[in-house]
Amino acid sequence: MSDLFKLYTWSVSLYSGKARAYLIKQGIRFDDISPADPSFKNTIEPALGRWIIPVMATPDGEIVQDGTDIIDWFESRDMAKTPAYPKSPRHLISSLIMEMFGGEGLLRPAMHYRWNFDEDNLDFILQQFGLFAMPHLPPEERRDMALHAAGRMRGAATAFGVTPELAPHIEAAYLETMAELDAHFSEQPYLLGGAPTIGDYGLFASLFAHLGRDPHPLRLMQQKAPMLFRWTERMRNPSSDMVEFIGRDESLLPKDDIPDTLKTLLRRVASDYLPEIEAMIAFQNDYLKTAEISEGDIIGGKATTRQIGFCNFVWRDQKVTAMVMPYRVFLLQRIQGAYDALTESERESVDALLGETGLASIISTRSTRRVDRKNNREIWGPLTS
Numbered sequence: 055m056s057d058l059f060k061l062y063t064w065s066v067s068l069y070s071g072k073a074r075a076y077l078i079k080q081g082i083r084f085d086d087i088s089p090a091d092p093s094f095k096n097t098i099e100p101a102l103g104r105w106i107i108p109v110m111a112t113p114d115g116e117i118v119q120d121g122t123d124i125i126d127w128f129e130s131r132d133m134a135k136t137p138a139y140p141k142s143p144r145h146l147i148s149s150l151i152m153e154m155f156g157g158e159g160l161l162r163p164a165m166h167y168r169w170n171f172d173e174d175n176l177d178f179i180l181q182q183f184g185l186f187a188m189p190h191l192p193p194e195e196r197r198d199m200a201l202h203a204a205g206r207m208r209g210a211a212t213a214f215g216v217t218p219e220l221a222p223h224i225e226a227a228y229l230e231t232m233a234e235l236d237a238h239f240s241e242q243p244y245l246l247g248g249a250p251t252i253g254d255y256g257l258f259a260s261l262f263a264h265l266g267r268d269p270h271p272l273r274l275m276q277q278k279a280p281m282l283f284r285w286t287e288r289m290r291n292p293s294s295d296m297v298e299f300i301g302r303d304e305s306l307l308p309k310d311d312i313p314d315t316l317k318t319l320l321r322r323v324a325s326d327y328l329p330e331i332e333a334m335i336a337f338q339n340d341y342l343k344t345a346e347i348s349e350g351d352i353i354g355g356k357a358t359t360r361q362i363g364f365c366n367f368v369w370r371d372q373k374v375t376a377m378v379m380p381y382r383v384f385l386l387q388r389i390q391g392a393y394d395a396l397t398e399s400e401r402e403s404v405d406a407l408l409g410e411t412g413l414a415s416i417i418s419t420r421s422t423r424r425v426d427r428k429n430n431r432e433i434w435g436p437l438t439s
């Protein structure tokens with residue numbers, strides 16, 4: 055039996071990047087395997103009840119789906135070289151917030167910049183989708199099938215709120231966000247100093263496979279945010295890759311310090327993602343009032359369901375409609391759980407930071423029922439109020 059971990063991924067997959075970057079940074083020996091490999095259909099899919107990546111298979115045959123769960127598998131076994139979860143309170147909470155923002159809050163620009171720039175992107179995307187999904191077919195046969203899959207994913211973009219009316223706003227917001235990320239990574243190698251933490255891995259989801267790899271947004275990043283681009287290289291390098299930060303070591307910033315450039319990014323989460331979080335929780339709490347649910351039920355009734363409905367909210371004076379995905383509540387609860395576990399004085403210092411950055415309600419906006427994960431899927435947990 056191989057002693058290597060297997061990671062079922064492909065490079066075009068947003069969430070795969072998060073898990074892969076973690077394994078690379080921790081020096082864990084693994085093989086990237088395509089889900090087109092027969093073992094995926096024969097072993098992984100039946101175990102999960104759905105087609106989804108990334109999936110990790112451990113040398114003992116354990117199967118773990120989900121970027122965060124893959125990271126936590128190693129963290130809970132003390133196998134991390136540089137732990138993903140900072141020990142000090144403000145570092146921990148801001149890193150968890152950026153995890154959620156990177157994987158979920160940046161999905162609108164990630165989908166927009168992949169699917170709405172066909173002239174620059176489409177040939178490359180179809181070639182890549184065909185290559186990874188159907189490596190056994192001759193290249194000329196792959197394109198038609200990839201086109202079919204692409205049609206499905208364009209549809210999914212709309213469900214995330216990517217519409218023609220919103221496109222100029224998504225672009226304006228992304229340009230601002232990119233500039234803020236560029237300013238941060240001009241001063242810090244990673245979000246919190248000299249080593250990556252969970253927030254870096256979360257951000258890497260959107261900022262690599264789509265925004266840092268598809269031709270149109272990649273060029274935009276190289277032209278407008280070269281230090282952000284450097285960070286996307288750094289996150290794929292087993293070394294700390296901080297050549298431009300002479301004299302820096304691999305430790306996090308001292309004294310639980312949050313640099314101003316990170317405060318700016320937290321304000322960005324408040325302006326660009328908090329309205330959606332609040333609308334999502336309001337929708338879910340309403341849904342929970344009438345839905346017939348028992349603790350332990352698979353959310354949506356089957357493993358393949360990702361959303362329970364649509365919520366509306368206002369962002370940049372625009373009305374946005376977007377899917378409500380309980381997985382996001384799971385990520386939100388991680389922030390809230392970490393906060394609840396702090397001492398009173400630690401909470402005070404976190405409260406000051408969240409107050410200053412407009413994020414106070416990220417702690418108070420709570421679901422009336424927990425979203426938990428069991429057997430690699432989201433389930434309804436106990437009532438919380």
Ligand SMILES: N[C@@H](CCC(=O)N[C@@H](CS)C(=O)NCC(=O)O)C(=O)O
Binds near residue numbers: 069121
């Ligand atoms: N919460 C999951 C999300 C994984 C996910 O959405 N993966 C996409 C590819 S990037 C997928 O497999 N989608 C297939 C589908 O939804 O049918 C994670 O973080 O691993």
